[in-house]
Amino acid sequence: MVSRRLIRVAAAATASLFATTVLAAVPAPNAMPSPTPALMSSGRMALTATEASTTPKMSRAAAVDMLLTMAWTMRDIPYRWGGHAPSTGFDCSGLVRYVYEHALGLDLPRRARSQYRMGKHVARGDLKPGDLVFFRTEGRHVSHVGIYLDNGRFLDAPSSGEVVQVDSLDNPYWSRHYVGARRLGDIVKG
Numbered sequence: 001m002v003s004r005r006l007i008r009v010a011a012a013a014t015a016s017l018f019a020t021t022v023l024a025a026v027p028a029p030n031a032m033p034s035p036t037p038a039l040m041s042s043g044r045m046a047l048t049a050t051e052a053s054t055t056p057k058m059s060r061a062a063a064v065d066m067l068l069t070m071a072w073t074m075r076d077i078p079y080r081w082g083g084h085a086p087s088t089g090f091d092c093s094g095l096v097r098y099v100y101e102h103a104l105g106l107d108l109p110r111r112a113r114s115q116y117r118m119g120k121h122v123a124r125g126d127l128k129p130g131d132l133v134f135f136r137t138e139g140r141h142v143s144h145v146g147i148y149l150d151n152g153r154f155l156d157a158p159s160s161g162e163v164v165q166v167d168s169l170d171n172p173y174w175s176r177h178y179v180g181a182r183r184l185g186d187i188v189k190g
Helices: 004-025 037-041 049-054 060-072 092-104 172-177
Strands: 120-122 132-135 144-150 153-156 165-168 178-183
Touching (some): 060 092, 092 153
Antiparallel strands (some): 120 178, 144 153, 153 165
């Protein structure tokens, strides 16, 4: 059995490796916030559950910066149903779960419907970067999720044969299937 300490050390090493290899190679576009140098220089991208509970919470701006930087690097990774890692591909909830876990150390449920039960409701007109946007694309239940970026744009893993990409809430398809948004504000101040 692998010890929790060993898992924490491995997670920290993975986050550090990610920060130094992937994030350093991907420039943030003008429309996206650039990484905060103080956060990036530490090489630390995620906290363990124990550290998160004993560490003062970071500002919302710093948390959103880390979250969006991580999310932006996932673009162009192929969609894969049930996918939950860059090496295997992502489905929508796998993408959201991976980004929140590796950027902020938050362990979200695996399914979009379960993620929709977290945080607090946000009106469409009050969306902020980092909020989760949800859609009903199949049947009566929430079945799709994305990460809100800005100006009506969100990042998602849409469907088979596509890649993680930026979509618009104004797109007729997404607008018709939009259910609501949630803010996971308990992880950060603000």
